[in-house]
Amino acid sequence: MALGTGWRCSGLIAVALGLSACNTLPRSGPDDKAIRENATLYFAAPKSEKPLLDYMLIDLTPDAISYFEQKPRQTLAAGFGASRRGPPSLPLGIGDIVEVSIFESAQGGLFVPADAGSRPGNFVTLPRQTIDTDGTLSVPYAGRVRASGRTPTAVQAEIEQRLADRAIEPQVVINLIESRSSQVSVLGDVNAPAKFEVTPGGDRILDVISRAGGISASGAETYISLQRNNTSATVLFDTLLERPSENIYVYPGDTIFANRERRTYLAFGASGLNGRIDFEESNLTLAEAVGKAGGLLDAAADPGQIFLYRLVDPEILARMGAPVTAKAGKGFPVIFRANLRDPSTYFLAQRFAMEDKDILYVSNADSVELLKVLNIISSTTQTVSGSTADVVLTRDATRAIRD
Structure with missing residues (x-):
């Protein structure tokens, strides 16, 4: 390349770079220089050859x-030690609604009068009642009977004992109408969050989630947390499906929370798709x-x-x-x-x-980076230097890539 041609190329490059910073050229907004100069306060990064953060x-x-x-999966069985335990026993509790029936072996007793006539059976059913906050229920002639924390069988036996001297061979049956003390709560990303009674046969975590309409998101992104007393543990929903030992029994007072955690990663650079990408179900x-x-x-x-x-x-x-x-x-x-x-x-x-x-x-x-520079130079010199300069630039670029 001749000296004159080289000078003209350098000059045009300088002019092009100068024009790129000119306010008269099209731009979608202020440039970085204007933003820095007009800032009221500027907290600048320290000038250093080192990166801002060690890595x-x-x-x-x-x-x-x-x-x-x-990573090892989290576990409920290890957190609660409940995988080897059967369903919980369900004693009566505060707030339960019960119905008490008292049978006598003959008419003329305390509860079945002699003129009962065509009465269908020698028994009387007391009005339904709620176990009080002190944990007791009331039975005529037996007084206040402690019920909370006891099984219906134990409460029946105590009432029978208290009525033995007054009724004729009394037999007592307690029917649990509504259990409010043996409920679990299912919340979060389920289709029908609610409180459910634990059935006498026992319910597992997937059972109560099913009663809540199932989860509303992908099982690969939904975590199930079980809170019991002062203990909490979390497991992926898919783990409950894949490992039956994790599907433990729920106990009265448990809270089950389903939470979707959307998993994503960012892709940048020379890939076919840039941006935030979901893991989805895998x-x-x-x-x-x-x-x-x-x-x-x-x-x-x-x-x-x-x-x-x-x-x-x-x-x-x-x-x-x-x-x-x-x-x-x-x-x-x-x-x-x-x-x-x-x-x-x-x-x-x-x-x-x-x-x-x-x-x-x-x-x-x-x-690719080299070609970017060559394209800028080529677009600047094309109209001045002609084909001779292009040949020289192509030759130099080829050597650089080969080296």
Whole structure:
């Protein structure tokens, strides 16, 4: 290239760069310089060659991936120890509505008069009553009888004993009309949240969720929390289906909460699809996440530079021998790098599990960045230098790519 031609090219490039900052050119809004200069206060990042946040880079290798296998699933059976227990016994409790019937062996007794006539049986049924807040119910001539926390059989026996000297061979039957003390609550992402009575035969977690109309979201994204007294444990809904031992019996007073946690990851760079992508109903691996993001753009991506950003538990990194500590209680920043130019890395990517809120970044190939610069130079010099300059630029670009 002649000196005059080179000077003209450099001058035109300078003019083009100057015009790009001119306020007269089309723009969708203020540029970064105007925003900085007009800011009342500006909290600037410190000028340093180092990144703003320390992070760790881990290449995807068989040794590294062994520390990041699938996380162990949470368990209800271990949390409550109830997997080996049968259904709960259901004693009477405060608020229960009961009906008391008293039988006598002959007419003329305390409750069945002699002139009962065609009465169908020698018994009387007392009006329904609610077990009081003090846990008792009232029976004529027997007084206040403690019922809360006792089985109907035990309460029947005590009433019979109290009436033995007054009634003729009394027999007592207690019928539970409505159990308000043996209820469980089902809340959250179910179709019909409500309180349900625990049946005498026993109900498991899936039973009461079914009575609540089932969950309203994907089982792979819905977590089931069981609260009992001062203890709480959470398990994925799909785990209840896959592991019957986790489907434990519910007990009176339990609260079951279904909560959908939408799992997503972000995809950026030279992939076919950028943006927030849902896991949907499956657990994704890195290979599946790349495919779900549209794969790698053949004309732009560098298969050797696939990056995954994640906050990792410092304990895991410490086991790998890294001297790291937690960052603000949220884990340590880690970037995983996968070299998909190596055919064997695809097998590792198929084992590496994605986590909620991961960031997938596919880097551009070096040649793409070079071509961007050449396109700018070429568009500036095309009308001045002519074909001679284009030939020289093409020759230099070819050498750069080859080197």
